[in-house]
Amino acid sequence: MMYLYHYFEKERGPFLNLSDLTDDEAIQVQIDLAAQSEVYAKRYSTKRYANVKYIFDRRIVEKRAYSMFIRKGGKPQRQVPYYGILSENELEEGYEWYLDCGVIKIPIDEFDKGTLSFTYGDSFPTFKPWMEEEPKYNLYTYDEIIDILKKQGMPPIRTENMSFWTDHTYIETQIWSDETIDKYR
Numbered sequence: 001m002m003y004l005y006h007y008f009e010k011e012r013g014p015f016l017n018l019s020d021l022t023d024d025e026a027i028q029v030q031i032d033l034a035a036q037s038e039v040y041a042k043r044y045s046t047k048r049y050a051n052v053k054y055i056f057d058r059r060i061v062e063k064r065a066y067s068m069f070i071r072k073g074g075k076p077q078r079q080v081p082y083y084g085i086l087s088e089n090e091l092e093e094g095y096e097w098y099l100d101c102g103v104i105k106i107p108i109d110e111f112d113k114g115t116l117s118f119t120y121g122d123s124f125p126t127f128k129p130w131m132e133e134e135p136k137y138n139l140y141t142y143d144e145i146i147d148i149l150k151k152q153g154m155p156p157i158r159t160e161n162m163s164f165w166t167d168h169t170y171i172e173t174q175i176w177s178d179e180t181i182d183k184y185r
Contacts, residue, residue, distance in 0.1 A: 002108045004084035004173050006184075007094040010102040015181050018055065019062055019080035026055045061124055065117065065174055068139045075114040076176030086118060086145065086171040087154065104184050113142035115177035120148065120155065123172050145171065 008014040018026040062080045069076055085091050086108070095101045108116075118140045140148065155170055175181060 004106045004108055005087055005090055006084045006104045007097055008102050009098045010100045014104055015082045015185060017080050017082060019059060023055055027052055030054060065123055065139055069117045072141050074117055077115060078176050081174035081176050082181055084173040084175060086173045091170055106184060110180050116142050117174045118145040119172045
């Protein structure tokens with residue numbers, strides 16, 4: 001059976017998206033995370049300009065994902081997604097992303113499949129915010145990712161020699177609805 005795993009910092013709670021915040025609020029969260037050097041799921045530095053760039057890039061990635069999802073017939077109920085990992089098992093790597101990691105496991109059958117999209121690997125390198133034009137890399141619907149999994153199987157587990165930017169070690173899920181999420185908050 002397939003599950004969506006959502007990893008999060010226990011202190012902050014699950015199913016949060018920086019893009020739900022104002023720019024100033026999101027930048028401050030990033031600065032606070034950067035100050036906690038042990039937290040992997042931080043971005044950039046305590047310098048405001050670096051975090052402004054990250055928030056700007058993140059909004060580009062999410063707009064590109066939203067646009068592509070609509071074109072593929074997706075039915076998002078949110079402008080920005082929540083994130084999870086599609087897998088049959090918990091991802092050990094996920095626990096390294098947070099200082100005090102929590103995880104929520106949800107059977108994929110609990111979701112309206114029309115509100116889920118997937119990237120083979122992380123959406124940030126998939127949608128390359130530093131490129132002016134939208135990349136041709138793909139975001140997949142539920143049916144498309146199932147077809148890919150039948151042909152290719154699950155991505156390999158990350159090793160020391162693998163790169164976040166080029167080696168896909170998990171399938172990221174973008175959850176475009178609050179409906180199922182609200183049951184697990």
